[in-house]
Amino acid sequence: MFVKGFLFAVIQAVLLIWAAPLLAQSCGAGTCHKKLIVQKMPHQPVKDMECFSCHKQVELNHPLGKGKGAFEFTATGSKLCFQCHTPMGKGKNVHEPVKSGECIACHKVHGAADRYLLDNREDLTLVCTKCHDSASFTQKFMHGPVAVGGCTKCHDPHEGPEKYFIKGSSVRNLCLSCHTDMSSALQTEPVVHKPVQSGNCTLCHTPHGGAFKGLLKKKIPDVCIECHPKIGTRLSGLKFPHKPLQTEGGCSNCHSPHTAKGKGLLQGDEKTVCLSCHGRDDLGKPPLTNMKKALEGKKYLHGPLLKGECKGCHDPHGSNYFRMLTGNYPETFYFAYKEGSYDFCLKCHEKNLLRFAETTIYTRFRNGNRNLHYVHVVNRKGRTCRVCHEPHAGNEVKLISKEGVKFGVWKVPINFTMNQSGGSCAPGCHRAFKYDRDKPESYR
Numbered sequence: 001m002f003v004k005g006f007l008f009a010v011i012q013a014v015l016l017i018w019a020a021p022l023l024a025q026s027c028g029a030g031t032c033h034k035k036l037i038v039q040k041m042p043h044q045p046v047k048d049m050e051c052f053s054c055h056k057q058v059e060l061n062h063p064l065g066k067g068k069g070a071f072e073f074t075a076t077g078s079k080l081c082f083q084c085h086t087p088m089g090k091g092k093n094v095h096e097p098v099k100s101g102e103c104i105a106c107h108k109v110h111g112a113a114d115r116y117l118l119d120n121r122e123d124l125t126l127v128c129t130k131c132h133d134s135a136s137f138t139q140k141f142m143h144g145p146v147a148v149g150g151c152t153k154c155h156d157p158h159e160g161p162e163k164y165f166i167k168g169s170s171v172r173n174l175c176l177s178c179h180t181d182m183s184s185a186l187q188t189e190p191v192v193h194k195p196v197q198s199g200n201c202t203l204c205h206t207p208h209g210g211a212f213k214g215l216l217k218k219k220i221p222d223v224c225i226e227c228h229p230k231i232g233t234r235l236s237g238l239k240f241p242h243k244p245l246q247t248e249g250g251c252s253n254c255h256s257p258h259t260a261k262g263k264g265l266l267q268g269d270e271k272t273v274c275l276s277c278h279g280r281d282d283l284g285k286p287p288l289t290n291m292k293k294a295l296e297g298k299k300y301l302h303g304p305l306l307k308g309e310c311k312g313c314h315d316p317h318g319s320n321y322f323r324m325l326t327g328n329y330p331e332t333f334y335f336a337y338k339e340g341s342y343d344f345c346l347k348c349h350e351k352n353l354l355r356f357a358e359t360t361i362y363t364r365f366r367n368g369n370r371n372l373h374y375v376h377v378v379n380r381k382g383r384t385c386r387v388c389h390e391p392h393a394g395n396e397v398k399l400i401s402k403e404g405v406k407f408g409v410w411k412v413p414i415n416f417t418m419n420q421s422g423g424s425c426a427p428g429c430h431r432a433f434k435y436d437r438d439k440p441e442s443y444r
């Protein structure tokens with residue numbers, strides 16, 4: 001009984017060994033497992049009918065009897081694959097299913113419609129979302145390569161030296177490997193935003209997609225304010241905020257996020273940027289002065305404007321002073337000088353301009369030693385500088401206003417002339433007067 005049984009087992013084993021190649025050959029014959037083999041891209045050992053390199057028959061009654069339990073694998077998990085493939089998964093960052101030997105979670109082991117035992121190696125959405133939440137890959141704004149399932153354009157599916165098995169030496173270099181126009185801009189443009197110069201693009205962007213335009217982690221201006229909190233605190237609570245900061249585009253209305261031609265990440269010189277909006281007749285209600293026209297062809301530009309600057313006088317982000325000026329400047333026709341009330345002008349100009357009724361040095365607007373700025377601005381019904389001076393540009397010396405400033409419905413002319421030691425005016429305020437620093441006029 002025992003001998004008989006033993007003999008049978010030996011014969012069975014010999015038969016199996018002898019017949020294995022033949023048996024395997026026959027697995028694909030007929031209709032039984034044809035489906036496995038007629039894949040468009042069969043796995044090489046399947047194509048070669050080496051079924052037994054992975055399957056080991058343990059019961060003889062196959063194919064006549066049951067299939068289940070008749071076979072075992074020649075090895076388990078990834079060891080099955082490493083019989084022929086170079087082992088992987090010993091690196092620093094290994095993808096979990098590779099570590100746990102679930103190669104066939106992604107690969108169709110017998111063959112598939114595309115290369116690499118995948119049905120579509122270009123679009124891996126279905127493969128990856130077997131385990132990863134598909135919500136991350138179906139957001140409102142999607143990154144091109146993610147939207148089409150090109151996960152392996154950025155990730156190695158198995159392992160890699162970088163976190164998240166990122167391809168390339170860093171996230172930044174990965175991004176720049178496709179965004180080549182940006183990598184050349186980083187080299188050629190004169191101004192580069194600090195975090196873009198060396199930091200990761202993911203400081204501001206999400207790599208896959210999200211709720212905000214431009215793949216931003218947060219919307220503008222929030223994404224900017226995170227690193228520029230001072231400007232953030234100024235977005236609310238300013239008495240005179242600058243409209244474009246609050247409107248669509250926000251910071252991007254003036255700044256480029258990455259690189260720029262102009263100082264301060266502006267897309268051109270400051271004046272050009274400002275005039276891109278302030279060169280219209282219909283900006284604001286009531287409309288603001290068309291600054292382009294106000295400056296065009298003018299003989300005299302106010303000092304900072306000679307350098308193309310607006311910001312010495314206006315805070316581009318808004319301020320607590322009238323017209324977003326950088327200091328106190330009364331907004332009315334009349335305003336008698338008080339300490340501090342004309343700080344805006346006096347931070348750049350002679351700070352004693354309005355302090356003394358008599359002076360020989362602090363102003364040229366004198367009749368003898370009599371300070372005529374004092375007379376006009378400090379006295380009881382002080383007139384503001386705008387009554388005589390243009391803020392931006394003019395065709396008269398000393399920026400004296402030609403058309404004059406509005407007084408109710410009338411514009412008060414100045415009719416100014418200047419000479420070596422003084423000048424004269426015939427304004428709409430009083431009769432014509434002359435002043436002379438050397439030989440004072442008598443007004444009586």
Ligand code: HEC
Nearest residue numbers: 027028033036037045046049050051053054055104109110
């Ligand atoms: C490279 C290893 C490998 C080779 C070669 C291989 N198989 Fe498989 N086979 C597997 C693995 C792994 C599974 C389990 C698949 C699963 O669980 O999804 C499997 C499952 C099967 C199954 C059962 C599940 C099914 O998909 O129907 C059959 C039948 C099968 N193989 C037949 C064959 C035949 C026939 C050949 C040769 C023509 C062959 N295999 C070659 C690894 C291999």
Ligand code: HEC
Nearest residue numbers: 044045053054080081083084085103104107109115116117
């Ligand atoms: C019996 C040896 C053998 C085993 C076991 C084996 N492979 Fe392969 N595999 C090959 C050969 C041979 C090729 C073809 C190699 C080539 O073209 O360079 C190949 C190719 C591949 C390819 C690339 C296919 C392509 O289109 O280029 C993948 C992916 C692959 N195998 C995955 C696996 C996985 C996963 C396992 C384990 C489940 C496995 N292999 C087990 C022999 C094997």
Ligand code: HEC
Nearest residue numbers: 078081085088097098101102103105106107116121152157
């Ligand atoms: C998360 C899915 C996934 C898992 C798990 C996975 N692979 Fe892959 N594998 C891929 C993808 C996708 C490619 C094709 C990469 C490409 O297009 O460049 C690939 C390519 C391959 C290739 C051919 C190209 C190469 O890199 O040599 C082999 C061989 C391979 N895998 C073997 C394995 C083995 C062995 C395992 C298990 C230890 C495994 N894979 C686990 C997704 C996976």
Ligand code: HEC
Nearest residue numbers: 096097102105106124127128130131132151155157164165
């Ligand atoms: C069989 C399930 C499975 C499949 C399929 C799968 N993954 Fe994973 N993946 C995991 C698990 C589990 C982790 C580790 C847990 C986690 O962080 O979510 C992981 C982690 C990752 C990580 C790193 C996350 C981290 O926190 O370190 C990346 C990147 C990743 N997978 C990409 C892919 C890509 C790309 C594909 C498709 C080619 C894919 N995965 C397919 C299961 C899977």
Ligand code: HEC
Nearest residue numbers: 125128132137145146149150151153154155164171202207
């Ligand atoms: C354009 C490059 C790129 C593409 C394409 C891409 N990823 Fe990523 N992925 C990244 C980067 C970069 C990170 C790291 C994010 C970080 O540093 O915060 C990441 C992180 C991950 C993570 C871990 C963190 C997380 O968000 O859960 C998973 C999982 C992941 N990717 C899966 C995928 C899958 C699946 C696909 C394809 C549907 C894919 N990725 C396509 C660049 C990409």
Ligand code: HEC
Nearest residue numbers: 143144145153154171174175178201202205207213214215
């Ligand atoms: C595999 C190539 C590739 C890689 C790598 C890549 N991108 Fe892209 N990216 C694209 C393509 C393609 C577009 C769409 C271009 C278009 O429509 O003009 C795009 C668009 C973008 C956009 C504009 C999206 C919009 O809606 O306006 C941003 C932002 C972006 N990528 C950031 C990144 C960041 C950050 C990285 C690195 C994590 C990165 N990209 C890596 C290919 C890539």
Ligand code: HEC
Nearest residue numbers: 172175176179182195196200201203204205213214252257
């Ligand atoms: C300081 C934040 C910040 C950083 C860092 C940053 N970006 Fe951007 N990026 C932005 C903003 C803001 C936009 C404009 C989004 C919009 O309004 O559509 C943008 C737009 C883009 C666009 C689409 C428009 C264009 O200019 O072509 C691409 C592509 C892009 N970024 C790629 C990158 C890459 C690559 C890196 C890393 C080298 C990077 N970004 C780093 C903030 C940033």
Ligand code: HEC
Nearest residue numbers: 191194195203204223224226227228251255257263264265
């Ligand atoms: C990750 C932090 C970070 C984010 C986010 C960020 N910045 Fe910056 N930004 C910086 C740093 C750092 C500097 C350099 C500051 C310095 O040199 O003092 C800078 C400088 C600037 C400058 C001055 C540049 C110059 O050359 O004078 C401007 C303008 C600017 N950022 C605008 C923005 C805008 C607009 C955004 C949003 C799209 C933004 N920043 C988002 C970190 C950031």
Ligand code: HEC
Nearest residue numbers: 221224225228231244245250251253254263264270311316
């Ligand atoms: C109306 C145009 C305009 C808008 C909108 C704007 N800026 Fe500016 N910003 C400027 C100008 C002009 C400068 C001065 C540039 C220079 O010459 O250095 C500047 C300078 C800066 C600087 C560097 C100097 C400083 O004050 O710290 C930062 C940072 C900055 N802006 C951030 C922002 C942020 C963040 C936003 C959005 C909340 C924003 N800007 C919106 C015009 C603008």
Ligand code: HEC
Nearest residue numbers: 240243244253254273274277283284285310314316323324
């Ligand atoms: C994107 C368009 C845009 C740009 C660029 C722009 N502005 Fe403005 N600006 C406006 C709008 C809109 C208003 C508000 C008009 C209204 O509603 O009264 C305004 C108002 C002003 C005011 C009057 C503020 C007040 O409180 O009365 C000044 C001064 C001003 N801007 C100066 C500048 C300067 C200086 C620059 C360049 C740094 C600049 N603007 C760039 C759109 C712009």
Ligand code: HEC
Nearest residue numbers: 271274275278288289291302304305309310313323386391
């Ligand atoms: C030397 C200082 C100075 C410079 C430089 C300057 N401004 Fe002004 N700006 C003023 C003063 C002062 C006012 C207020 C005028 C008034 O109400 O009398 C003003 C008013 C304005 C107004 C409101 C006009 C209106 O309708 O009342 C705008 C718009 C304006 N400036 C834009 C600009 C722009 C754009 C630049 C740069 C191209 C610039 N300013 C440069 C001082 C300056």
Ligand code: HEC
Nearest residue numbers: 302303304312313329344345346348349385389391398399
């Ligand atoms: C940001 C600095 C700055 C501010 C603020 C400023 N100015 Fe000026 N101003 C200058 C510069 C620079 C010049 C040309 C150099 C010079 O002659 O002093 C100039 C020239 C002048 C001139 C012509 C002087 C001459 O000798 O030709 C007058 C008049 C003048 N400013 C009036 C004003 C008035 C009025 C205010 C306030 C509403 C004002 N400025 C605010 C910088 C400023």
Ligand code: HEC
Nearest residue numbers: 342345349363364365376377383384385387388398422423
């Ligand atoms: C009544 C007209 C008038 C008013 C009001 C006026 N100025 Fe003048 N200002 C002049 C005249 C005229 C000159 C030319 C003096 C000369 O060179 O002969 C002048 C010259 C100047 C100069 C050149 C330097 C100097 O003092 O000679 C500055 C700066 C100046 N004014 C600033 C101001 C400021 C600031 C205000 C307001 C606080 C102001 N002005 C108000 C008429 C006026």
